[in-house]
Amino acid sequence: MSIQTRKERERAQREKLIITAARELAEAEGWEAVTTRRLAEQVEYSQPVLYSHFKGKDAIMTAVALEGFADLAAELRAARTATPDPAHALAQVGAAYVAFAERRPALYDAMFSQTVNLPFATPQAPAALHTSFNELAEAVGPHAHGADPGLLTETFWAALHGLVTLMRGGRLPREAHDRRLAILLARFTHEPASQGRL
Amino acid sequence: MSIQTRKERERAQREKLIITAARELAEAEGWEAVTTRRLAEQVEYSQPVLYSHFKGKDAIMTAVALEGFADLAAELRAARTATPDPAHALAQVGAAYVAFAERRPALYDAMFSQTVNLPFATPQAPAALHTSFNELAEAVGPHAHGADPGLLTETFWAALHGLVTLMRGGRLPREAHDRRLAILLARFTHEPASQGRL
DNA sequence: TTCCTGTTCCTAGCAGCGCTAGAAATTGGA
DNA sequence: TCCAATTTCTAGCGCTGCTAGGAACAGGAA
Numbered sequence: 001m002s003i004q005t006r007k008e009r010e011r012a013q014r015e016k017l018i019i020t021a022a023r024e025l026a027e028a029e030g031w032e033a034v035t036t037r038r039l040a041e042q043v044e045y046s047q048p049v050l051y052s053h054f055k056g057k058d059a060i061m062t063a064v065a066l067e068g069f070a071d072l073a074a075e076l077r078a079a080r081t082a083t084p085d086p087a088h089a090l091a092q093v094g095a096a097y098v099a100f101a102e103r104r105p106a107l108y109d110a111m112f113s114q115t116v117n118l119p120f121a122t123p124q125a126p127a128a129l130h131t132s133f134n135e136l137a138e139a140v141g142p143h144a145h146g147a148d149p150g151l152l153t154e155t156f157w158a159a160l161h162g163l164v165t166l167m168r169g170g171r172l173p174r175e176a177h178d179r180r181l182a183i184l185l186a187r188f189t190h191e192p193a194s195q196g197r198l
Numbered sequence: 199m200s201i202q203t204r205k206e207r208e209r210a211q212r213e214k215l216i217i218t219a220a221r222e223l224a225e226a227e228g229w230e231a232v233t234t235r236r237l238a239e240q241v242e243y244s245q246p247v248l249y250s251h252f253k254g255k256d257a258i259m260t261a262v263a264l265e266g267f268a269d270l271a272a273e274l275r276a277a278r279t280a281t282p283d284p285a286h287a288l289a290q291v292g293a294a295y296v297a298f299a300e301r302r303p304a305l306y307d308a309m310f311s312q313t314v315n316l317p318f319a320t321p322q323a324p325a326a327l328h329t330s331f332n333e334l335a336e337a338v339g340p341h342a343h344g345a346d347p348g349l350l351t352e353t354f355w356a357a358l359h360g361l362v363t364l365m366r367g368g369r370l371p372r373e374a375h376d377r378r379l380a381i382l383l384a385r386f387t388h389e390p391a392s393q394g395r396l
Numbered sequence: 397t398t399c400c401t402g403t404t405c406c407t408a409g410c411a412g413c414g415c416t417a418g419a420a421a422t423t424g425g426a
Numbered sequence: 427t428c429c430a431a432t433t434t435c436t437a438g439c440g441c442t443g444c445t446a447g448g449a450a451c452a453g454g455a456a
Contacts, residue, residue: 035441035443036442036443037441037443045405046405046406047406047443047444047445048405048406048407048444048445049404049405049406051443051444051445052404052405056443056444057443057444112364112367112369113311113367114367115367116367118368120369120370121370121371147381147384148377148381151374151378152381154364154370155357155361155378155381155382155385157364158357158364158370158378158382159353159356159360159382160360161360161363161364162356162357162358162359162360162363163353163356165359165360165363166352166355166356166359169310169311169312169314170316171310171318171319172318172319172352172356173319176349176352179346179349180349180352180353180356183345183346183349183350184353184356186345187353187385188385205432233413233414234413234414235413235414243434245414245415245416245435246415246416246417246434246435247435249414249415249416250433250434254414254415255414255415
Protein backbone atom coordinates (compact mmCIF):
# COMPACT_ATOMS: atom_id res chain seq x y z
CA MET A 1 0.00 0.00 0.00
CA SER A 2 2.59 2.53 1.06
CA ILE A 3 5.02 1.08 -1.38
CA GLN A 4 2.42 1.41 -4.08
CA THR A 5 1.83 5.08 -3.35
CA ARG A 6 5.54 5.73 -3.21
CA LYS A 7 5.93 4.19 -6.65
CA GLU A 8 3.07 6.22 -8.00
CA ARG A 9 4.55 9.37 -6.52
CA GLU A 10 7.94 8.65 -8.06
CA ARG A 11 6.30 7.94 -11.37
CA ALA A 12 4.39 11.21 -11.32
CA GLN A 13 7.60 12.98 -10.43
CA ARG A 14 9.40 11.43 -13.36
CA GLU A 15 6.55 12.42 -15.66
CA LYS A 16 6.92 16.02 -14.55
CA LEU A 17 10.64 15.72 -15.17
CA ILE A 18 10.04 14.58 -18.74
CA ILE A 19 7.60 17.41 -19.43
CA THR A 20 9.96 19.99 -18.01
CA ALA A 21 12.92 18.64 -19.94
CA ALA A 22 10.90 18.65 -23.15
CA ARG A 23 9.80 22.23 -22.61
CA GLU A 24 13.27 23.44 -21.76
CA LEU A 25 14.81 21.68 -24.72
CA ALA A 26 12.14 23.09 -27.03
CA GLU A 27 12.54 26.60 -25.67
CA ALA A 28 16.31 26.39 -25.96
CA GLU A 29 16.65 24.81 -29.39
CA GLY A 30 13.19 24.52 -30.91
CA TRP A 31 10.88 21.55 -31.20
CA GLU A 32 12.87 20.01 -34.03
CA ALA A 33 15.66 19.46 -31.50
CA VAL A 34 13.33 17.57 -29.16
CA THR A 35 13.92 14.02 -30.31
CA THR A 36 13.01 11.05 -28.19
CA ARG A 37 16.68 10.14 -27.97
CA ARG A 38 17.82 13.54 -26.76
CA LEU A 39 14.92 13.79 -24.37
CA ALA A 40 15.64 10.34 -22.96
CA GLU A 41 19.28 11.27 -22.48
CA GLN A 42 18.27 14.48 -20.74
CA VAL A 43 16.13 12.72 -18.16
CA GLU A 44 18.68 9.88 -17.89
CA TYR A 45 16.33 7.10 -18.90
CA SER A 46 16.03 5.09 -22.06
CA GLN A 47 13.55 5.92 -24.80
CA PRO A 48 10.98 3.26 -23.90
CA VAL A 49 10.51 4.89 -20.52
CA LEU A 50 9.14 7.94 -22.31
CA TYR A 51 6.63 5.71 -24.02
CA SER A 52 5.54 4.23 -20.71
CA HIS A 53 4.41 7.73 -19.73
CA PHE A 54 3.21 9.11 -23.04
CA LYS A 55 1.71 7.52 -26.11
CA GLY A 56 4.15 9.33 -28.34
CA LYS A 57 5.96 12.55 -28.99
CA ASP A 58 2.71 14.35 -29.73
CA ALA A 59 1.40 13.48 -26.29
CA ILE A 60 4.53 14.96 -24.74
CA MET A 61 4.01 18.18 -26.66
CA THR A 62 0.41 18.25 -25.52
CA ALA A 63 1.51 17.89 -21.91
CA VAL A 64 3.94 20.78 -22.36
CA ALA A 65 1.17 22.87 -23.90
CA LEU A 66 -1.08 22.18 -20.93
CA GLU A 67 1.51 23.64 -18.56
CA GLY A 68 1.71 26.68 -20.80
CA PHE A 69 -1.96 27.50 -20.50
CA ALA A 70 -1.60 28.04 -16.78
CA ASP A 71 1.36 30.36 -17.30
CA LEU A 72 -0.46 32.35 -19.94
CA ALA A 73 -3.58 32.68 -17.79
CA ALA A 74 -1.53 34.09 -14.95
CA GLU A 75 0.18 36.66 -17.13
CA LEU A 76 -3.06 37.74 -18.75
CA ARG A 77 -4.70 38.10 -15.36
CA ALA A 78 -1.85 40.22 -14.05
CA ALA A 79 -2.09 42.48 -17.09
CA ARG A 80 -5.85 42.83 -16.90
CA THR A 81 -6.08 43.62 -13.21
CA ALA A 82 -3.27 46.16 -13.35
CA THR A 83 -5.66 48.90 -14.42
CA PRO A 84 -9.31 49.75 -13.83
CA ASP A 85 -9.82 51.44 -17.19
CA PRO A 86 -11.44 48.97 -19.65
CA ALA A 87 -9.72 50.35 -22.72
CA HIS A 88 -6.37 50.31 -21.03
CA ALA A 89 -7.03 46.83 -19.69
CA LEU A 90 -7.68 45.49 -23.19
CA ALA A 91 -4.46 47.08 -24.39
CA GLN A 92 -2.55 45.59 -21.50
CA VAL A 93 -3.99 42.13 -22.07
CA GLY A 94 -3.31 42.27 -25.79
CA ALA A 95 0.26 43.35 -25.18
CA ALA A 96 0.72 40.65 -22.56
CA TYR A 97 -0.56 37.99 -24.96
CA VAL A 98 1.87 39.06 -27.66
CA ALA A 99 4.70 39.33 -25.16
CA PHE A 100 4.07 35.78 -24.00
CA ALA A 101 4.11 34.48 -27.55
CA GLU A 102 7.29 36.39 -28.35
CA ARG A 103 9.08 35.42 -25.18
CA ARG A 104 8.23 31.72 -25.35
CA PRO A 105 7.66 30.92 -29.01
CA ALA A 106 8.19 27.17 -28.72
CA LEU A 107 5.73 26.91 -25.88
CA TYR A 108 3.27 29.10 -27.75
CA ASP A 109 3.55 26.86 -30.80
CA ALA A 110 2.76 23.77 -28.78
CA MET A 111 -0.26 25.53 -27.34
CA PHE A 112 -1.73 27.17 -30.42
CA SER A 113 0.03 26.23 -33.63
CA GLN A 114 0.94 22.58 -33.58
CA THR A 115 -1.73 20.13 -34.60
CA VAL A 116 -2.47 18.80 -31.19
CA ASN A 117 -5.28 16.66 -29.93
CA LEU A 118 -6.84 18.83 -27.27
CA PRO A 119 -10.47 19.80 -26.88
CA PHE A 120 -10.90 23.55 -27.25
CA ALA A 121 -14.02 25.61 -26.82
CA THR A 122 -15.90 22.80 -25.08
CA PRO A 123 -16.51 22.00 -21.42
CA GLN A 124 -14.03 19.14 -21.84
CA ALA A 125 -11.23 21.60 -22.51
CA PRO A 126 -8.54 21.80 -19.83
CA ALA A 127 -9.31 24.15 -16.98
CA ALA A 128 -6.23 26.31 -17.52
CA LEU A 129 -7.34 26.85 -21.10
CA HIS A 130 -10.73 28.04 -19.94
CA THR A 131 -9.04 30.34 -17.49
CA SER A 132 -6.89 31.88 -20.20
CA PHE A 133 -9.87 32.41 -22.44
CA ASN A 134 -11.86 33.89 -19.60
CA GLU A 135 -9.12 36.38 -18.89
CA LEU A 136 -9.34 37.54 -22.47
CA ALA A 137 -13.12 37.58 -22.24
CA GLU A 138 -13.04 39.72 -19.11
CA ALA A 139 -10.96 42.28 -20.93
CA VAL A 140 -12.99 42.17 -24.13
CA GLY A 141 -16.44 42.06 -22.54
CA PRO A 142 -16.74 45.74 -21.65
CA HIS A 143 -16.35 46.59 -25.34
CA ALA A 144 -18.99 44.22 -26.67
CA HIS A 145 -21.74 46.81 -27.03
CA GLY A 146 -24.40 44.22 -27.66
CA ALA A 147 -22.33 41.82 -29.70
CA ASP A 148 -21.88 38.26 -28.39
CA PRO A 149 -19.02 38.59 -25.88
CA GLY A 150 -17.79 35.04 -26.44
CA LEU A 151 -17.57 35.43 -30.18
CA LEU A 152 -16.04 38.85 -29.86
CA THR A 153 -13.39 37.39 -27.60
CA GLU A 154 -12.68 34.60 -30.05
CA THR A 155 -12.32 37.12 -32.84
CA PHE A 156 -9.99 39.33 -30.83
CA TRP A 157 -7.96 36.29 -29.85
CA ALA A 158 -7.73 35.22 -33.49
CA ALA A 159 -6.47 38.66 -34.46
CA LEU A 160 -3.76 38.53 -31.81
CA HIS A 161 -2.84 35.02 -32.88
CA GLY A 162 -2.62 36.11 -36.50
CA LEU A 163 -0.39 39.06 -35.67
CA VAL A 164 1.90 36.85 -33.62
CA THR A 165 2.22 33.96 -36.07
CA LEU A 166 2.62 36.09 -39.19
CA MET A 167 5.25 38.17 -37.47
CA ARG A 168 7.15 35.12 -36.28
CA GLY A 169 7.05 33.61 -39.75
CA GLY A 170 8.60 36.76 -41.17
CA ARG A 171 5.40 37.67 -42.96
CA LEU A 172 4.89 40.90 -41.09
CA PRO A 173 7.68 43.38 -40.37
CA ARG A 174 8.48 43.40 -36.72
CA GLU A 175 9.14 47.09 -36.39
CA ALA A 176 5.52 48.03 -37.16
CA HIS A 177 4.05 45.62 -34.65
CA ASP A 178 3.15 48.21 -32.04
CA ARG A 179 1.25 50.27 -34.55
CA ARG A 180 -0.65 47.24 -35.83
CA LEU A 181 -1.58 46.31 -32.30
CA ALA A 182 -2.76 49.88 -31.68
CA ILE A 183 -4.95 49.69 -34.77
CA LEU A 184 -6.43 46.42 -33.64
CA LEU A 185 -7.12 47.78 -30.17
CA ALA A 186 -8.77 50.87 -31.57
CA ARG A 187 -11.06 48.72 -33.68
CA PHE A 188 -12.02 46.55 -30.74
CA THR A 189 -12.14 49.19 -28.07
CA HIS A 190 -14.66 51.47 -29.71
CA GLU A 191 -18.12 50.52 -30.80
CA PRO A 192 -18.62 50.18 -34.55
CA ALA A 193 -20.07 53.53 -35.52
CA SER A 194 -23.36 52.38 -36.98
CA GLN A 195 -25.72 49.81 -38.49
CA GLY A 196 -23.69 46.83 -37.28
CA ARG A 197 -26.05 43.98 -38.14
CA LEU A 198 -24.46 41.19 -36.17
CA MET B 199 22.23 26.26 -79.40
CA SER B 200 18.86 24.80 -80.31
CA ILE B 201 19.68 21.67 -78.42
CA GLN B 202 20.62 23.77 -75.47
CA THR B 203 17.30 25.60 -75.48
CA ARG B 204 15.42 22.35 -75.91
CA LYS B 205 17.16 20.94 -72.86
CA GLU B 206 16.42 24.04 -70.89
CA ARG B 207 12.79 23.88 -71.95
CA GLU B 208 12.51 20.24 -70.94
CA ARG B 209 14.16 20.99 -67.67
CA ALA B 210 11.75 23.80 -66.93
CA GLN B 211 8.90 21.51 -67.87
CA ARG B 212 10.10 18.86 -65.48
CA GLU B 213 10.45 21.43 -62.75
CA LYS B 214 6.84 22.42 -63.23
CA LEU B 215 5.93 18.76 -63.10
CA ILE B 216 7.66 18.36 -59.75
CA ILE B 217 5.94 21.41 -58.30
CA THR B 218 2.54 20.27 -59.51
CA ALA B 219 3.05 16.75 -58.20
CA ALA B 220 4.14 18.10 -54.84
CA ARG B 221 1.12 20.36 -54.60
CA GLU B 222 -1.31 17.64 -55.62
CA LEU B 223 0.18 15.15 -53.22
CA ALA B 224 0.07 17.69 -50.41
CA GLU B 225 -3.50 18.68 -51.15
CA ALA B 226 -4.56 15.04 -51.35
CA GLU B 227 -2.76 13.63 -48.32
CA GLY B 228 -1.12 16.52 -46.49
CA TRP B 229 2.49 17.67 -46.46
CA GLU B 230 3.59 14.85 -44.20
CA ALA B 231 2.84 12.51 -47.12
CA VAL B 232 5.10 14.48 -49.45
CA THR B 233 8.36 12.62 -49.01
CA THR B 234 11.16 12.89 -51.50
CA ARG B 235 10.72 9.20 -52.28
CA ARG B 236 7.01 9.41 -53.02
CA LEU B 237 7.47 12.60 -54.97
CA ALA B 238 10.25 11.07 -57.04
CA GLU B 239 8.09 8.05 -57.77
CA GLN B 240 5.20 10.31 -58.77
CA VAL B 241 7.25 12.18 -61.37
CA GLU B 242 8.98 8.94 -62.43
CA TYR B 243 12.48 10.07 -61.65
CA SER B 244 14.88 9.18 -58.89
CA GLN B 245 15.32 11.30 -55.79
CA PRO B 246 18.56 13.00 -56.82
CA VAL B 247 16.75 14.52 -59.80
CA LEU B 248 14.62 16.48 -57.37
CA TYR B 249 17.78 17.82 -55.80
CA SER B 250 19.10 18.92 -59.17
CA HIS B 251 16.09 21.25 -59.37
CA PHE B 252 15.65 22.26 -55.74
CA LYS B 253 18.04 22.63 -52.87
CA GLY B 254 15.80 20.57 -50.64
CA LYS B 255 12.28 19.77 -49.63
CA ASP B 256 11.80 23.25 -48.21
CA ALA B 257 12.61 24.78 -51.58
CA ILE B 258 9.96 22.60 -53.20
CA MET B 259 7.38 23.78 -50.68
CA THR B 260 8.41 27.35 -51.37
CA ALA B 261 7.90 26.82 -55.08
CA VAL B 262 4.44 25.41 -54.41
CA ALA B 263 3.63 28.39 -52.22
CA LEU B 264 4.68 30.78 -54.97
CA GLU B 265 2.13 29.24 -57.32
CA GLY B 266 -0.48 29.63 -54.62
CA PHE B 267 -0.03 33.38 -54.33
CA ALA B 268 -1.13 33.85 -57.92
CA ASP B 269 -4.24 31.75 -57.34
CA LEU B 270 -5.13 33.63 -54.19
CA ALA B 271 -4.65 37.00 -55.84
CA ALA B 272 -7.02 36.04 -58.64
CA GLU B 273 -9.71 34.89 -56.24
CA LEU B 274 -9.40 37.99 -54.08
CA ARG B 275 -9.61 40.20 -57.13
CA ALA B 276 -12.73 38.45 -58.37
CA ALA B 277 -14.36 38.86 -54.98
CA ARG B 278 -13.43 42.52 -54.63
CA THR B 279 -14.56 43.62 -58.08
CA ALA B 280 -17.87 41.78 -57.83
CA THR B 281 -19.47 44.69 -56.00
CA PRO B 282 -19.08 48.49 -55.97
CA ASP B 283 -20.05 48.92 -52.33
CA PRO B 284 -16.89 49.21 -50.19
CA ALA B 285 -18.37 47.51 -47.15
CA HIS B 286 -19.69 44.67 -49.21
CA ALA B 287 -16.40 44.42 -51.06
CA LEU B 288 -14.49 43.98 -47.81
CA ALA B 289 -16.91 41.28 -46.74
CA GLN B 290 -16.54 39.52 -50.07
CA VAL B 291 -12.75 39.66 -49.95
CA GLY B 292 -12.66 38.41 -46.39
CA ALA B 293 -14.95 35.54 -47.22
CA ALA B 294 -12.91 34.72 -50.32
CA TYR B 295 -9.71 34.64 -48.29
CA VAL B 296 -11.20 32.25 -45.77
CA ALA B 297 -12.74 30.13 -48.49
CA PHE B 298 -9.35 29.80 -50.18
CA ALA B 299 -7.72 28.71 -46.94
CA GLU B 300 -10.48 26.22 -46.22
CA ARG B 301 -10.58 24.79 -49.69
CA ARG B 302 -6.83 24.38 -50.07
CA PRO B 303 -5.43 24.02 -46.57
CA ALA B 304 -2.17 22.37 -47.58
CA LEU B 305 -1.44 25.07 -50.11
CA TYR B 306 -2.39 27.75 -47.59
CA ASP B 307 -0.02 26.25 -45.04
CA ALA B 308 2.88 26.34 -47.47
CA MET B 309 2.09 29.98 -48.20
CA PHE B 310 1.47 31.33 -44.72
CA SER B 311 2.12 28.82 -41.97
CA GLN B 312 5.22 26.83 -42.77
CA THR B 313 8.54 28.35 -41.89
CA VAL B 314 9.62 29.21 -45.36
CA ASN B 315 12.40 31.38 -46.63
CA LEU B 316 10.56 33.97 -48.66
CA PRO B 317 10.84 37.73 -48.41
CA PHE B 318 7.56 39.26 -47.32
CA ALA B 319 6.64 42.90 -46.98
CA THR B 320 9.66 44.08 -48.94
CA PRO B 321 10.18 45.03 -52.58
CA GLN B 322 12.05 41.73 -52.99
CA ALA B 323 8.89 39.78 -52.27
CA PRO B 324 7.44 37.81 -55.18
CA ALA B 325 5.16 39.77 -57.46
CA ALA B 326 2.16 37.50 -56.91
CA LEU B 327 2.48 38.08 -53.20
CA HIS B 328 2.40 41.83 -53.70
CA THR B 329 -0.64 41.41 -55.89
CA SER B 330 -2.47 39.43 -53.24
CA PHE B 331 -1.65 41.98 -50.57
CA ASN B 332 -2.70 44.81 -52.85
CA GLU B 333 -6.06 43.16 -53.44
CA LEU B 334 -6.60 43.10 -49.71
CA ALA B 335 -5.38 46.69 -49.45
CA GLU B 336 -7.78 47.84 -52.15
CA ALA B 337 -10.66 46.40 -50.16
CA VAL B 338 -9.45 47.69 -46.81
CA GLY B 339 -8.36 51.14 -47.97
CA PRO B 340 -11.82 52.76 -48.12
CA HIS B 341 -12.26 52.03 -44.42
CA ALA B 342 -8.99 53.49 -43.22
CA HIS B 343 -10.43 56.81 -42.06
CA GLY B 344 -7.02 58.33 -41.59
CA ALA B 345 -5.23 55.30 -40.26
CA ASP B 346 -2.23 53.98 -42.21
CA PRO B 347 -3.82 51.87 -44.96
CA GLY B 348 -0.90 49.49 -45.21
CA LEU B 349 -0.83 48.75 -41.50
CA LEU B 350 -4.60 48.48 -41.40
CA THR B 351 -4.44 45.94 -44.21
CA GLU B 352 -1.77 43.96 -42.40
CA THR B 353 -3.89 43.94 -39.28
CA PHE B 354 -6.99 42.83 -41.13
CA TRP B 355 -4.98 40.15 -42.87
CA ALA B 356 -3.61 38.94 -39.55
CA ALA B 357 -7.12 38.69 -38.14
CA LEU B 358 -8.27 36.60 -41.09
CA HIS B 359 -5.17 34.44 -40.78
CA GLY B 360 -5.82 33.94 -37.10
CA LEU B 361 -9.43 32.94 -37.66
CA VAL B 362 -8.41 30.47 -40.33
CA THR B 363 -5.54 28.82 -38.49
CA LEU B 364 -7.25 28.58 -35.12
CA MET B 365 -10.31 27.09 -36.76
CA ARG B 366 -8.25 24.56 -38.69
CA GLY B 367 -6.40 23.57 -35.56
CA GLY B 368 -9.68 22.85 -33.83
CA ARG B 369 -9.19 25.82 -31.49
CA LEU B 370 -12.28 27.66 -32.70
CA PRO B 371 -15.62 25.97 -33.32
CA ARG B 372 -16.38 25.87 -37.00
CA GLU B 373 -20.08 26.50 -36.72
CA ALA B 374 -19.63 30.01 -35.37
CA HIS B 375 -17.19 31.07 -38.04
CA ASP B 376 -19.62 33.19 -40.02
CA ARG B 377 -20.57 35.17 -36.98
CA ARG B 378 -16.94 35.74 -36.02
CA LEU B 379 -16.19 36.94 -39.52
CA ALA B 380 -19.19 39.29 -39.34
CA ILE B 381 -17.88 40.73 -36.08
CA LEU B 382 -14.46 41.27 -37.58
CA LEU B 383 -15.94 42.96 -40.64
CA ALA B 384 -18.08 45.23 -38.51
CA ARG B 385 -15.03 46.30 -36.55
CA PHE B 386 -13.04 47.02 -39.69
CA THR B 387 -15.81 48.46 -41.81
CA HIS B 388 -16.86 51.22 -39.47
CA GLU B 389 -14.66 53.96 -38.16
CA PRO B 390 -13.70 53.65 -34.50
CA ALA B 391 -16.20 55.89 -32.76
CA SER B 392 -13.82 58.29 -31.11
CA GLN B 393 -10.45 59.39 -29.78
CA GLY B 394 -8.48 56.77 -31.69
CA ARG B 395 -4.96 57.91 -30.99
CA LEU B 396 -3.14 55.99 -33.64
C1' DT C 397 18.96 -15.83 3.93
C1' DT C 398 17.28 -17.73 -0.27
C1' DC C 399 14.28 -18.25 -3.64
C1' DC C 400 10.55 -16.93 -6.70
C1' DT C 401 7.35 -13.93 -9.21
C1' DG C 402 6.00 -9.78 -11.10
C1' DT C 403 7.44 -5.41 -12.51
C1' DT C 404 10.53 -2.20 -14.52
C1' DC C 405 13.90 -1.11 -17.65
C1' DC C 406 17.29 -1.30 -21.47
C1' DT C 407 19.44 -3.13 -25.69
C1' DA C 408 18.85 -3.61 -30.21
C1' DG C 409 16.48 -3.06 -34.24
C1' DC C 410 12.61 -1.76 -37.76
C1' DA C 411 10.90 1.11 -41.30
C1' DG C 412 11.04 5.46 -42.97
C1' DC C 413 13.00 10.23 -43.36
C1' DG C 414 16.10 14.03 -46.03
C1' DC C 415 19.98 14.02 -48.47
C1' DT C 416 24.37 12.69 -51.28
C1' DA C 417 28.69 10.23 -53.14
C1' DG C 418 30.07 7.70 -56.85
C1' DA C 419 29.08 4.51 -60.46
C1' DA C 420 26.32 3.68 -64.60
C1' DA C 421 23.94 5.12 -68.55
C1' DT C 422 22.88 8.28 -71.95
C1' DT C 423 23.63 12.00 -75.00
C1' DG C 424 25.57 14.64 -78.87
C1' DG C 425 29.68 16.01 -81.38
C1' DA C 426 34.07 14.49 -83.79
C1' DT D 427 32.34 4.50 -84.51
C1' DC D 428 34.28 6.29 -80.83
C1' DC D 429 34.89 9.61 -77.08
C1' DA D 430 33.87 13.15 -73.67
C1' DA D 431 30.44 15.42 -71.13
C1' DT D 432 26.30 15.39 -69.14
C1' DT D 433 22.53 13.23 -66.90
C1' DT D 434 20.58 9.83 -64.05
C1' DC D 435 20.39 6.06 -60.84
C1' DT D 436 21.87 2.83 -57.18
C1' DA D 437 23.11 2.47 -52.78
C1' DG D 438 23.90 4.13 -48.45
C1' DC D 439 24.63 7.61 -44.43
C1' DG D 440 22.89 9.37 -40.20
C1' DC D 441 18.91 10.51 -38.36
C1' DT D 442 13.77 10.01 -36.90
C1' DG D 443 9.62 7.87 -33.98
C1' DC D 444 8.60 3.75 -32.14
C1' DT D 445 8.69 -1.26 -30.19
C1' DA D 446 9.73 -6.37 -29.35
C1' DG D 447 12.12 -9.29 -26.22
C1' DG D 448 15.29 -10.22 -22.89
C1' DA D 449 17.92 -8.55 -18.76
C1' DA D 450 17.84 -6.57 -14.27
C1' DC D 451 15.63 -5.52 -10.27
C1' DA D 452 12.43 -5.28 -7.04
C1' DG D 453 9.50 -7.16 -2.82
C1' DG D 454 7.05 -10.98 -0.49
C1' DA D 455 7.27 -16.02 1.07
C1' DA D 456 9.66 -19.94 3.02
